[in-house]
Amino acid sequence: MVSLRILITGASGFLGGHVIAAVRAAGHVACTTARRSGEAAVDLTGPGMVDAVVQALRPDVVLHLAAMARLADCEREPARATAVNALVPQRFAERFGARLVSLSTDLVFDGRWAPYSALAPVAPLSAYGQSKAEGEERVRANGGRVVRLPLLFGPDAEGRGASAALRTAIERRQVSALFTNEYRTPLHAADAAAQLVALVVEPEGPLLLHLAGPERVSRYEFGLRFARRHGLDAKWLQPTECMDALRPRDVSLVAAWPAARDFEAMLADC
Secondary structure, X not given: OOOOEEEEEOOOOHHHHHHHHHHHHOOOEEEEEEOOOEOEEOOOOOOOHHHHHHHHHOOOXXXXXXXXXXXXXXXXXXXXXXXXXXXXXXXXXXXXXHHEEEEEEHHHOOOOOOOEOOOOOOOOOOHHHHHHHHHHHHHHHOOOEXXXXXXXXXXXXXXXXXXXXXXXXXXXXXXXXXXOOOEEOXXXXXXXXXXXXXXXXXXXXXXXXXXXXXXXXEHHHHHHHHHHHOOOOXXXXXXXXXXXXXXXXXXXXXXXXOOOOOXXXXXXXX
């Protein structure tokens, strides 16, 4: 097997740590960049920064994880959301073509026609979803590949990700309001990372696909099942109905292939 240099952008994020581990487990070299850490600590939206990172780290392929992902931040700064989520991935696609895998989100859909296949038309409700949908178009127009991900969970020392955040809140006896009417197909971050690494090292792979967990669940059901699986007190989970017009109600995805583990096994590994 040929060992590749894989550039991971957004490497300091929740998924980034799992991807770095998956890259190394597969026998490849992880090159990392993030705004304040990694081998190249830069703001990729700056003039010439994408080219500078590529020149400094000389990757063979790129896993582009970096994103502006908080819905409220994107609504407040839509121009910056476009710069981060659409223009930066375009620059990588212009340089790497099919050797780029850029991540997108289930929130490019409006929640009215789930479950969504990869070929379903996008209809984002939020500035975040709009910026990611634009990024998809720009990446694919330049020969790059796009992978849409659902809600991610798994262990994290900093309390990031759906399950780690819940664990932290419950242990601190803080109430978590969880939607009963918002449905997704949650996926363990380690499973997502392993699949992403397998994809990026094969440039002949699909141009657009979905990775997803094995079950469609509401945020509240997810919280209950996680808490029960780990013996945590579910009284701190508050069932709430989502009324936010920017949040689609059901963005469950049809995965490109079956998940490697069942949902209970994924929940146990948190």
